[in-house]
Amino acid sequence: MIIILFFIGHWYISLFFQTFFLHRYTSHRMFKMNSFWEKTFFFLTFLVQGSSFLQPAAYGAMHRRHHSFSDTKKDPHSPVWSNNIFSFMWGTFKEYRNLSTQFINDDSKSSDLPRWKSIEILGESMIVRLLFIIFYSSFYWIYAPSAWFFILIPFHIFMGPIHGFIVNWFGHKNGYRNHPELLDNSKNTLPVDLLMMGELYQNNHHKSPNKPKFSHRWFELDLGYLIIQILNTLKVIRLV
16 A cells, blocks of 8 residues: 555654754764765755655754763653653753754854754754645545544654654663663663664664674674665765
8 A cells, every 4th residue: 555655664764864964963973974875865865854854963963962961860861760752752842953053053063063054054953844744745645545543643843853752762661771871861661672773672772882783792783883784885885
């Protein structure tokens, strides 16, 4: 069914660019790429995330702060200090909005984070976000066999923040710990992380934040890292 394929495709492609470009590259610099590929992945991140585009520099700065202050009151997105899902999401949104505005208005804050100001402005434009929403809605209007499928449209609209919520909420609340010595509340939520391409091995990741492979035990599968290995073999990127 075309709607189901569209939803699954958007879910995993958007998730790939979030884990590959925004998280492992922008935030942690786990591998290197030349300027051509950086611009290519920057643009594809904007295109795939669409209405939920997350500015790479703002994402990277916020995520680095998350690691520096993991599960303390200075952590910009920790469920430990949130009473409910809504306060957690609102706090994350305010932190992201503040950083994204700073980066767009002040180029000096770029540091080593990838920048492309024209795409940043385009991606943050409410008109552009609305055009993506119209595209998602029109696709469902044309191909959905039933109105019930329209309940999936909000997932497309907020795809990026939804992925971020799943990782940071459940990855610091539920699961097991391979590294109980860590002082934060990070956990590995799924033994086989098929839904989030390795992103839910939070305890492993917080133990080795700059290691590109998030899986540490034999039964843990990091799909994101498998793709990174392929891109490294093809010389699109170079693992550090």
